[in-house]
Amino acid sequence: MVDFDVVDLPDADHVAEGEQAPDFTRPLVNAEFWEDVSLSALTADGPVCLVFYPMDGSFPATYIWNELRDRDIGDLLTVVGVSISTPYAHKRLIEEREMAVDLFADPANEVARDYGIAHDLDGMAGLSEPRPAAFLIDEDRTVQYAWVAEEWPDFPPYDDLEREIRALVN
Template sequence: MPDFDVVDLPGTDHVEEGDTAPDFTRPLVNEEYWEDRSLSSLTEDGPVLLVAHPMDGAFPSTYVWNEIDDREWADAVDVVGLSISTPYEHRSLLAERGADARLFSDPGAGVAAQYGIEHDLDGMAGVTEHRPAVFLLDEDRTVEYAWVASEWPDFPEYDEIEAAIEEL
């Protein structure tokens, strides 16, 4: 038995396969610096795997990034994270992990709201984070694959994501 409770999350009206993913501009962080970038500027260069996760350091985030690194998806697609963590926290995470990814910082969870993946943290009013979610986007920001957590904690079907990446 896990040392934590598994909790069902309320239903959500999130971005689905076949939808055009909403564009947004937020600080995009790598190991060296960050700059405001739009999602559309990334998809112009090819498909993007957008991985929404709880704040940096939360165990679900660690598990997801470990799996992404182990499967070497960054060799096949541009892997980009999204969470409420600040650029400073993202830069520390990337430096510690040596991850081959970039991370969007969305501390106000506005992008989470656009995507329908906002989640009130432990029922605390006004404290919102990103529900774990994965969106595989093509060059036109069409969602080719979508997975959104339905319970806490919940983890994506990694084999399904890998198959969707291979189909691009």
């Protein structure tokens, strides 16, 4: 039995395939430290899979990162996450789950707003988080694949995402 309601999300005017992904600089957290890094610095080294997810500790975050880990797509290109969680929360999540990906901290949810995927939290004035989304971005920051949740909770179509990643890097 499901313990939560599935909620339809309003339409999102998000960054689409063929458009340039907005650049940003935020703290990028790994298992050892964090530092301010730009998306363009990451794409300069090759394609990036940018994954937006709700805050650390939420069940969607756990499901998303477990599935991506099990598919080993991080061996094919850089995979990074973005959420409203702080660098401290990211560091804990990375350590606890033994994650091999880095996570951008965006507590003000500005990056999600720039990507058109900010979701206002019901009953919490002024608070928002990113809706789950995945953007496959090439070296020129052109979006090659975009998926954005249409309901909560919703999860990326992992087979489609993996197929698009393999097509881009091969």
